[in-house]
Amino acid sequence: MPDESKPQAKQPRQPGSQRMMSPQPEVIRAGYRGAGKLDGKVVIVTGGDSGIGRSVAVHFAREGADTAILYLEEHEDAQETLRMIEAEGRRGIAIAGDVGTRTFCDCAVAEVIEKFGRLDALVNNAAEQHLVSDFEKITEEQLVRTFRTNLFGYFFMTQAALPHLREGAAIVNTTSVTAYRGNPGLIDYSSTKGAIVSFTRSLSKALAERRIRVNGVAPGPICTPLIPATFPEEKVEKHGEQVPLGRAGQPSEVAPCYVFLASPDSSYISGQVLHPNGGEVVNG
Numbered sequence: 001m002p003d004e005s006k007p008q009a010k011q012p013r014q015p016g017s018q019r020m021m022s023p024q025p026e027v028i029r030a031g032y033r034g035a036g037k038l039d040g041k042v043v044i045v046t047g048g049d050s051g052i053g054r055s056v057a058v059h060f061a062r063e064g065a066d067t068a069i070l071y072l073e074e075h076e077d078a079q080e081t082l083r084m085i086e087a088e089g090r091r092g093i094a095i096a097g098d099v100g101t102r103t104f105c106d107c108a109v110a111e112v113i114e115k116f117g118r119l120d121a122l123v124n125n126a127a128e129q130h131l132v133s134d135f136e137k138i139t140e141e142q143l144v145r146t147f148r149t150n151l152f153g154y155f156f157m158t159q160a161a162l163p164h165l166r167e168g169a170a171i172v173n174t175t176s177v178t179a180y181r182g183n184p185g186l187i188d189y190s191s192t193k194g195a196i197v198s199f200t201r202s203l204s205k206a207l208a209e210r211r212i213r214v215n216g217v218a219p220g221p222i223c224t225p226l227i228p229a230t231f232p233e234e235k236v237e238k239h240g241e242q243v244p245l246g247r248a249g250q251p252s253e254v255a256p257c258y259v260f261l262a263s264p265d266s267s268y269i270s271g272q273v274l275h276p277n278g279g280e281v282v283n284g
Helices: 051-062 075-087 102-116 140-164 187-210 233-237 255-262
Strands: 042-046 066-071 092-096 121-124 170-174 213-217
Touching: 042 051, 042 102, 042 140, 051 066, 051 075, 051 255, 066 075, 066 102, 075 092, 092 102, 102 140, 121 140, 121 255, 140 170, 140 187, 170 187, 170 255, 187 213, 213 255
Parallel strands: 042 066, 042 121, 066 092, 121 170, 170 213
Antiparallel strands: none
């Protein structure tokens, strides 16, 4: 019998839709109590409509932040995330567009500043991945598209946000366990995630004098729409079985890492990566 903690549906396109998943991923644990760690803050979360991004946005709201979510075109997912943010008593805004385009990133940040008047943290999280078992069949189009979304978007969003970030602000980048152990069917994706680790470390040094902290999170196998949108059903069925804890994680088990890194609790941490990956030991 299939494990009901895992996504079962196969989805036809990237980056996937959470409303199509059955069962639904856990966004926030029933017992999670906000402690005001982000009271009065304004945060942008890219890829915030679903998966890890949705969970991060809702956790931030429970901790007191007003949150802008950026997403590609999954409007129903985005509206559900907004509903969840507002249910926590915080303000939210959803902005649709492609973070791989510098103009969109500039316009999105400008819209956030116009609505909220400030920006205190940026979570770079939007991503796509495409399974190709034969390295020689990775097309130039796919390579450019994956790097544009997964890496260029981090550069563009950070460049757009920096003029508005002040001392004490935080940037949190989503990398992946694949940056550390690789994946033969996701070579271009894994390469972008490795680049994000280097981006995080280098940017943290560049911004240290401005007292802006930059860190990363490297999730392992997590139940998100990206999984059924990438892999065949038989692989989705076994998602996460290879890690020591023997199961895929939930977004709710990853999002607290972002809360920690965006809050003053991590005031002496920069250039580092947290690893919510089910117990897999990786270097770095």
